[in-house]
Amino acid sequence: MSQNNFKLVECPRDAMQGLHDFVPTELKVEYLNLLLQVGFDTLDFGSFVSPKAIPQMADTAEVLAQLDLGNTNTKLLAIVANLRGVESAAKHQHINYLGFPFSISETFQQRNTNSSITQSLSTVEEMLSLCAKNNKKALVYLSMGFGNPYGDEWNYEIVEKWADVLVSKGVEILSLADTVGISTPEKIATILPRLISRFNGTEIGIHLHSTPVERFEKIEAAYHSGVKRIDSALKGFGGCPMAADDLTGNIATEDVIGYLNAQGENLSLNMDKWNEAMVLSGRIFG
Template sequence: MSQTKFKLVECPRDAMQGLHDFVPTELKSAYLNLLLQVGFDTLDFGSFVSPKAIPQMADTAEVLSKLNLTYTSTKLLAIVANLRGVDEAVKHEQIHYLGFPFSISETFQQRNTNSSIAQSINTVEEMLTLCHKNNKKAVVYLSMGFGNPYGDEWSYEIVEKWADVLVEKGVEILSLADTVGVSTPEKISDILPKLISKFNHTEIGIHLHSTPAERFEKIEAAYKSGVKRIDAALKGFGGCPMAADDLTGNIATEDVIGFLNSKGENLNLNMDKWNEAMALSGKIFG
């Protein structure tokens, strides 16, 4: 086993974004400040997107101003969906990563970012330029990476084709995203090793959604595939409000932590702060 440190990405933004009731800014900030003390590699904390599309994230800039980054090595990631969001996000020195959801499904790209795949490639190019100028890194999510419930054509070759295009453009971190929970352990075991092997100079991550019953099998399949970057959310909350009416939740962080600990991975997490965050999550998610 290589000694590359495992990167665990905690995703409170993904967990919260579909909640119907607005979570007060102070409560969001308190929750994120606890998560920042746990010791995750990255915190997907907010997004600079239209407040009409995702009202829950309208206060991302204000939340950011309330985060205490003095005693944490955790890097902040913000999601953007267009160039207006990129322009806004790069202004903030505290943000390390900008994440862009690039769907290999034309239907879902329109639904999620109100733009075509061709327009999204242009957005990625502009984002890479602005990230470079502002000392940020881009993370591009290959959304619909495991299948397409919208009727557009899907195959591993299509996934690989778009990964090729994005890597050619200069993307250094690709996260294969299962936005609607259609991945299976078999698909993960088939697709991930091929991508990791082909793009061996690119950091390949995974962002899975799952029903609770399938979580462990999917985590195990991803781990055995050699992935070193996994997105998860405390208690498996959340999902993409643009994807479906019945949200398929995120992979639960505690399941990933338990699994990786059982494999002897040293995650170096402050579990006291984790337990505090778990307790506070009840006030947010009910």
């Protein structure tokens, strides 16, 4: 299997967004510029959301202006949570993907984007239209994709129903997101193959959060489910600041790389640049 059909998405935005102390813009730029040279398919680099909600990402446009995109094939992904964010992000020619967190939990959708599922669906429709006009691709995260800690009903059929609705609207990339770290290998092995076979014209990815001890079994379950797009973050930093209080971090990229290498996957990554980024991360995350 070549790298072309295995997409690794590195998520420094997700790693940084919950940090209490503001990371200086020039340090963000230095870190992202290193990650851009590693050879990931996509870099989830920033978000166009309310600076009140996520102060850490208030400088996303400034950061973008200083990224060195001349010698990288890595594509840029920005997260948006409402129409204003979509319009801001769509103006930037160097952004390839806009990502929207669409929760199948009404409670969490309100908590995360301050809008209902119905309102969010209309934001997705607007995003699809603006992406088409601005030569970008829309990516939708099905958040709460593995369960619901808020008491809203959850089952595999509900996940499939919303996937169906989004695909029918024209969404070409769906990433099943485990916002609060409650996925299990069994759930991953059940729902992913169902989505991949049912929506075979759609790119299905996975965005997992996990405690360190459960990471490998989740990565293994995702791999054997046939997924070809995996989100992760260096050292497993980060998580969703709008979700739980005791944050389960992202899946650690080095674990994903190690696992895929052990399966004989050819990832074509520049590990020297990766190691430099690992060292530099200490200045950001402590």
